Amino acid sequence: MSTPVMSGTRLAGIIGTGPWPGPAYDSLTAGISRAIGDGRIPVGARLPSEREVAAATGLSRTTTTRAFAKLREQGFVLTRRGSGSVVRLPDVPGGRIDHLLTPAGANEAEIDLTCTASVAPPWLLGAYERAVTQVHAYLPGTGYYPSGLPVLKELIAERYTARGVRTDPDQILITSGAFGAVSIAVRALNEGRGRVLIESPTYPNAIATLEGAGASLIPYPLELGAQGHHWDIDAMDHIARQTRVRSAYLIPDFHNPTGALLPEEQRPELGAMLRRNAMVPIFDESLVELGLDGDPTPTPMAAFVPDSITAGSTSKIFWGGLRVGWMRIPAHRIDSMASTRLSLDLGAPVLEQLVAVELMRDHETIVGEYREKLRAARDSLAAQVRAYLPTWQVIVPSGGMALWCRLPEDRSGALAIAAREHGLGLVAGPNFAPAGGLDRWIRLPYTVSETQLDEVGPRLAAAWEDALTYTDRVPAGRARTVA
Template identity: 70%
Template sequence: MSAPVVGAKRVAGIIGDGPWKSPAFETLAAAVAAAITDGRIPVGARMPSERELAVATGLSRTTTGRAYALLRDQEYILTRRGSGSVVQLPSVPGGRIDHLLSPAGADETEIDLTCTAPVAAPDILGAYERALSKLGAYLPGTGYYPSGLPVLRELIADRYSRRGAPTDPAQILITSGSLGGTAIAVRALLDVEPHEANGRAGSSKRVLIESPTYPNAIATLEGAGAALVSYPLEFGAEGHHWDIDAMEQLIRQTHPRSAYLIPDYHNPTGSLLPESQRPDLARVLRGHGVVPVIDESLVELGLDEATPLTPMAALIPDSVTVGSVSKIFWGGVRIGWMRIPRRRVDHVAASRLGLDLGAPVLEQLVAAELMGDHDTIVADCRTRLRAARDLLAAQIRDWLPEWKLIVPSGGMALWAELPESRSGVLSIAARKHGLRLVAGPNFAPAGGLDRWIRLPYTVPETELAQVGPRLAAAWDDAKSMTRRGPTGRARIVA
């Protein structure tokens, strides 16, 4: 497919309009390189011509020409006759890190900030005991429930209905976590008849995905054969946000079949798609025949007072929604679900049988038990996360005041902007100081984001209180390191 075009006005809006420190061509090139590294100008996009950028920035054609020449020398753009200048990332000796599971088993002195996962809810053990007492009723059967236990499907369908998306239990499919649901949904959606492929050859395999986003979702989509179309979230004074007009322009250029979106306390930024934009997003996706997979894994984790927002399932009848108990009850339960449009239930269920034959019965019973006390458990989880978020934010502001930090209204992590593009080397330096970190490029579908770092606040309070001094010491080391850190992506737990 042809590379999506980033217009001159948009580039100027991203990098600013000066003043341009002399020599201006170096300042301009540095601004464009920083935007590429941060993921604001996506890899694979076609830059405007030198003349167009000169007009948009108020600089001379000579200045933009020299800036492009410098960007070519630094391998941030590749220019071919007739194809223009396409954005890329500089080559890395040894290649970029692939989707590898982050090593586990940190020793007792280390603080592991690689995973956004809570400790177990207080009643987990009791829920297992009650579930075990009910397991006997299921033992005479085969134990296979590809659609899920009826009792759990009914509870989940009821919650969707009460949120404003009327749902029949037959529309619910129980999976092994939300990632399992994503894998099933994407495989089913990409397995379409030619007349459903938006009228473009190959478009049936394209999936729109936000940048940054959840790293394991990137691996899952690619594993399903998807060709990823990266949509960079905007960044401003209020944090990351969605520009629906820019998304629509990208959709028009690339014609994706599906999309993977996290509108509710987005991972990793914590951003929340406001109520006012939800109908606009729905209109764009419906109008262009894009069937989205909406990840609601974090939808319960609004930490500040806020009115519940309309679920996207109520606005896009043809959408698939995935959710999970991992973020509110405990990751070890490993139970997730899909809410599927009625007309797609049979097709999605058949696709599921190509991956597995259902989630474990005992864990489904445990999830049903926990759902019975859902509101109390979630309220306790929110209270703990709110205090942890505020503690970690205070740590960063006290120890690293030069870092830019916008505290999210929900979710499980802070997404901090570094003064320099050094999250890769920071993740290396941190190990010496007893911290495990995940560098920003892990969250980038098309590379970049080395200026960002995700900092979960799900570890115990005693550990959070030590993050500030350890992170500050690691940052001091990272600033003096000449070795580049990993700029590719590594699969992480959550």
């Protein structure tokens, strides 16, 4: 497989060009190692030559040579004759993070911030009651609807059409959540052996799903600026061309975990890049309805990439327990996706699909109220973090269900462990890294109850104080969430 090669100009764009406090080689080493830990320089990338780095950063060749030697000593770089210097991560006690996040089993005293999902809304019971009165019409049949109930497919197709991409109900396949949709798509597209471009950071269960299907993951590190994370389409294009990747898993709408939103003006640009590289992307729209600042729902990326798969779900906007998701599929791929689906299961439960229909008929009211609740919770949690942890970097997202906070030190693994003693469940940053790193980041969902949310700041501050006393970096171990 091709190894992505980073140019000197690209490296300088990530770490800057100085000034370099003395000794300069220590400053350069720290800049590169921090960028690797943050995931901005991906593991497996080949760094530019020492001479090229010197020219790009304005430093001497002697300085860059000493910096590279220190990076090798610290375990961030492996240099082999003829292969250049390849980025890696130092070994840590406990080994590699397990990316498959499993359902939390928090005790009643613990505030569970491992999961971006809320409790059942008040409208749910009524939707179940109405659905039960309709299920009798389906009882004479086998109960198997591998592509989904027609009434639900029609509602979903209508929503896509209203958002700007004409969709026929036959293009909709109902699945067991968005997670099930991604699993079907990656198996059908890659047949267990393809390369998939994936953002870093990203949704941990997607990492596990793609790896479980045999895909080789090619990370694209999201850019980080003063306004938060964003996409550099040219940089993504460079990685795609070098690695000849033919598929992608992307979250352009209130990205999990960063909350970043791909701007409308960038969507045609991303679409053109994907088409130019003959890539068939899987777009995860699980959070697309959760814009919290009054902006219109984003245009589906399928409007710019006709040959793409879109995954959606009721889990984030209604309730995770429904386990009803869907795929929007190009007409020429319907048969392959349907046959792949049948190799995994025979369809979503009829009753839950009928409940989803009832909820979607009152979609605007339900989602509108939920957005108001999330907006207040987001602002409350951001204020707490700023008050109790002023050294942390908090960029408030315009949507989604969590804050993605940058710590002043690489200690999110230590923080996740320390938090348990203070009744707080957290998932450390490395769980969101397809190729490692991100120990300077922590995700903080704001989906818990108002009473619990008010206690997060004090507990988090106490846990951080404990984490700072750890003398060694501590891995996060096995995390415990579904989303």
